[in-house]
Amino acid sequence: MTIQLCVLLWAHPGRGEALTAYEDKVLTLLGEHEGRLLQRARTRPDGPAGAPDETQLIEFASRTGYDGFLADPRRTALTAERDAAIARTDLYPVDVI
Template identity: 35%
Template sequence: MAVTYLMLARLPEGRLDAFDAYESAVLPLLAEHGGRLERRLRTLDDRAEVHLVSSPSDEDFAAYRADPRRSSAAPLWEASGAAMELLAVRDVQ
């Protein structure tokens, strides 16, 4: 069953370059696991970023998150100092 996730990243001041480098490394991998970045938004002060991501299944998304290429980009994530919250979400009528 298809799933949608909302990712909220809190970004410390002065570390946006590391965060952008991390995103450039890992976001292209999403499509290789059947996922799609539906929306990418950043606050005007560059202190938070939100992604709306769809995936064919929880298993496909888990495979994306476990991709060794994502793991190899972890030092960029750590350098960014970002804190992430990941939520499975659904449409509301």
């Protein structure tokens, strides 16, 4: 069963570049777990207050792939980097149309 997710990310104040650097690293792991990045967008600096800094649409071919991505030791080794950069993450299952 395919899993499609919308991921909304907010950086800690002044840490937008760190958020991008972290995501650049972990998103490279998707392909090893039956996943792929469908779309990635950054909110413009003149965007509305409170908007997420980055939005992603991600797809996994299976729950096993998704679980493997979450448990990947290369990803979990970056937890401190993630926590220093990312203040909030909202994740929603979606159907991409």
